[in-house]
Amino acid sequence: MIVRQTPNALKIFFTLRGSIVPKIYPQILLTTLLSTLITVIQHWHPNSFPYYGTATFTLIGIALSLFLGFRNNASYQRWWEARTLWGQLVYDSRSLTRQVLSFIDEDNTTAIENGEDGKDNNETGRDIQRDMVYLTIAFAHAVRHRLRGTLPWADIEPFVAVTDHDRMHQAKNVPDYIMRLMGKQLGDIRRQGLISEQVIQNMDERLTSMTIVLAACERIHNTPLPFAYMLLVHRTTYLYCIMLPFGLVASLGWATPLICAVIAYTFFGLDALSEELEEPFGLAANQLPLTALSRTIEINLREALGETDIPPDITPINGYLQ
Known part of the structure; x- marks a missing residue:
């Protein structure tokens, strides 16, 4: 995601990072070359393209603007909903960690059954706290990788018990x-009997909220805008920009x-920007910094555990936050 501040009046015309121009310059170039060719023909052979008037192109342009506006609003709504969901995940993760650290006694020692050798081992309250918080961290990383279609193992294996790696x-x-591991841990x-039933219920609500975040993000990721609508906007934009010079050259x-070229930049730019915002979980310049x-x-959760070997914040590189 682009996080640079608004460029000044001079740089605003030359800023490419985060701009949609690199994606649509072929369309702009095609429109400009076609317009130039038609202008040259009209100059050397007057009346080759008679004056048609601008009323027709104005009506089509207004209709196209409405189509692009509706699609842009729908895409931005998806982008903002995705950002809201990740804000909810941050909130739920911090709240669950606070509850775990506040209500589970660190000095408590409990006998637990080891699933591998069947023996009972002693686990302190501090161990239970760390396991629950680590699974919360692993969940956040796993959600990001699932939405981006990348391999999560390097980020989540350090936070999940070795005995669970194979099934994971x-x-x-x-x-x-x-999330099922977290539910089992809570059970x-x-x-x-480490904490009261009321606190258990509150913590389970946090797990439910995190599950809702995952399901909602998957819904956005797996349900694009209808293809027929996108195709209509694409076709209309191309037809309009191709026909435009024929109607304007005489006047x-x-x-x-x-x-x-300016009109092509506006219409093709809105079309391409809507397509980029439609999928908010990728790595493009205007997508979310997951x-x-x-x-x-x-960082927040490991700091809450009192750990000091925490990784640094991810900072923007050339105004881009990944």
Whole structure:
């Protein structure tokens, strides 16, 4: 995501990082070359393209603007909902960690059954706190990797017990598997009577909220805007920008290529920006900085545990926050 401040009046025309121009310059170039060719033909052979009037192009332009506006609003709504969901995940992670650290006694020692060798081992309250907080960190990283389609193991394996790695690798939905581990851990805490039923219920509500965040993000990721609507906007934009110089050249003359290029930049730019915002979880310049958000969760939660070897914040590079 671009985090640089608003450029000044001079730089605003030359800023490319975060701009949509690199994606749409072929369309702008095509429109400009076509407009230039038509202008040259009209100059050497007057009346080749008669004056059609601007009323038709004005009506089509207004209709196209409405289509692009509706699509841009729908895409931005998806982007903002995704950002709101990740804000909720930050809130739930901090709240759950605060509850775990506040209500589980560090000095408490509990006998637990080891699933591998069947023996009972002693686990302190501090161990239970760390396990629960670590699973919360692993969940945040796993959600990011699932939405981006990347391998999560390097980020989540340090926070998940070694005995759970094999099953975790086999899971179809890794963050959901981690959530089940968190639910099992909470069930163990309840059976051991480490905290009251009311606190257990409050912590379970935090887990439910985190599950809702995962499901809502998957809904956004797996449900794009209808293809027919996108196709209609694409076709109309291309047809309008191709027909425009034929209708303007008789009245604008040599100014036709410049005007057509500006209009093409506006319409193709809105179309491309809407397409980029439609999928908010990627790595494009205007998509959400999920790496920085998940790193923030990790830093906050490990700091709450009192750890000192925590990773640094992810800072913007050339105004871009990943």
